[in-house]
Amino acid sequence: MPQRTFALIERLDLTDHFFLNYRIREAEYHFFHAHQGIEWLFVHGGSGQAIAGDQLVQVESGSLLMFQPYQLHRIHMSPDTEYVRSVFVFDPVVLDARLDGFPALRRFLRFLWQSELPLQHLELGPLAAEAAPLLRSGAEAVRTADSLERRQEEWALLSIGLLQLIRRAYSADGERLSELDARPRPLRYAEKAMQWIERHYQEEFQLNRMAEELFVSPSHLSRLFHQETGTTLSEYLTARRLREASLLLAATNLPVRDIGRRIGLTNFPYFGKLFKKHFGVTPAKYRKDKRSYTH
Structure with a gap:
């Protein structure tokens, strides 16, 4: 049996758009890795260095590292001090x-997301004292939310609060955000494909159409996507569709058959079989379980 290797791409959980690990103390990754979403890493303790793209920076308590989708990065901290950090990843x-x-605020998010960042490492200084309680209270609010709708609201509030704080830190030296280098960064093929899927996942999937619109052959696109993400286009599309289905089942009263159509799966038996394969229960049972959880 071949030895198991670490996945280069850490993907977001199938059923959530956000992920927060508050004050982790376990050993950090010593290998290059990336995420499907944006990552904000707040360092509460420790010292060392990080590599993001072509930037090598020193980090310590009070540092904030910002990684864009599918951007390879690596962090190596000194073993002489305890490394404590909070990791927030989101779509x-x-x-x-x-x-x-x-x-x-939306323009600033798109700057952090879609531009070639001149700076991906910030020293929060006095703002670090605001970040810690914001992360702590946000983690608790998400954990204790009594419904899916409430949890999504808490995720949004935490995200907006952190985004506001980062905007203040980014302009702390007096430089106007509008004057920052906002050159669009080149998108990887995986990101282009994911954006295309985001626009079209509710339709019947056509690989040839996607490849034509992205100006690449179907076979080359499939190969590049797998190389950059560690998964296939089909697997990603299925994950995106089922994530949407799970949210609609929990938060709406739409008939299950209509939900299947909304995510591009018009074959109702196939939708039910696919959903059960990934979630372990039928769509109807999933909805029932979610409703019983929230009451």
Whole structure:
């Protein structure tokens, strides 16, 4: 049996758009890895260095590291001090949709997400004292939320609070955010494919159409996606569809058959079989379990 290797890409959980690990004390990764979403890493204790792209930076207590989707990074901390950090990973597409009423904050999110960042390491200074309780209270609010809707609201509130704090830290030297280098960064093919799927996952999937619109052959696109993510286009599309289905089952009264259609699966028996394969229960049982959990 071949030896198990670490996955280069750490993907977000199937059923959630956000992930927070508060004040981790376990040993850090010593290998290069990346995430499907944006990662904000707050260092509460320890010292060492981090590599992100072509940047090598020194980190210590009070440091904030910001990694873009699918950006390889590596952190190596000194064994002489305890390394304590909080890791927040989220799907920027979902947070972006929550910022309709905050145009300036949305522009800043898109800057952190889609631009070639001149700076991915910040020393929070006095703002570190604000970040810690914000992370702590946010983690507790998400943990104790009594419904899926409430949990999603708590995730959004925490994300917006952290985004506001980072914006303050980014402009702490007096430089106007509008004057920062906002050159669009080149998207990896995996990101282009994921953005295409985000726009079209509710439709019947056509690999040839996707490849044509991304100006690459179908076989090359499939190969690149697998190389960059460690998964296949089909697996990612299934995950995206089922994530949406799980949210609709828990938060709406839509008939199960209609939910299948909404996620691009018009074959109802196939939808039910696929859902059960991934969640262990039928869509109807999943909805019933979620409803009993919230009451």
